[in-house]
């Protein structure tokens with residue numbers, strides 16, 4: 001029995017927290033690895049709310065490139081393994097920092113998108129929400145007031161959607177196990193969720209290629225491919 005599989009079985013409910021590392025095997029670069037996006041771009045120039053107010057077209061040029069990368073992206077083994085664990089009643093929900101919607105595409109039903117989603121946009125002038133912006137590119141404008149729309153993702157300097165972060169915090173606090181997959185745990189307030197689980201008596205499991213600040217407080221740590229490790233975990237459950 002894969003050690004992680006045993007931990008998931010015996011520490012229910014298991015809640016999952018994911019980041020960009022769960023989608024790199026789908027061809028989407030992460031942010032802070034050696035090949036990460038923030039090695040190429042300054043996040044405060046292209047992904048902060050100040051940058052949007054200063055130069056919204058520059059921001060949309062960046063997000064249009066992201067949308068292109070996402071257009072052909074498919075869920076990978078990691079997404080599918082987490083959806084399978086949910087279907088078996090072994091995962092309660094997935095809290096994701098990702099805006100790529102690949103967890104839902106893999107079949108996960110309860111996904112909390114704490115950083116929004118890239119396909120949508122919002123009008124800061126009149127409050128209109130646009131569910132799909134692809135056909136409005138290159139510089140999406142509000143159909144009601146004509147203002148340039150803001151990408152539907154949480155930008156640096158913005159607050160997270162209250163309902164999403166409140167639910168994520170409640171799930172982390174009541175989790176028997178928080179399974180952390182593919183995130184550097186460097187961005188707050190999400191980086192505080194593992195501490196919430198530990199402070200409320202739950203355990204941590206971490207699957208991440210690089211070390212994280214919580215490795216020494218986790219009951220299980222695997223530095224490797226999320227797809228490989230989670231696929232092995234699920235198949236070890238099937239064979240036992």
Ligand code: APR
Pocket residue numbers: 018019020021022024025030031032033036097098115181182183184185186187207208209210224225226227
């Ligand atoms: N398998 C396992 N881990 C991986 C893999 C993989 N295939 N690929 C990358 N990783 C790990 C990297 O080692 C890295 O530690 O995933 C982590 C991704 O960390 P970041 O790039 O910092 O991404 P994330 O934690 O999601 O960033 C949080 O910051 O830039 C903002 O809003 C953005 O949601 C994002 C937030």
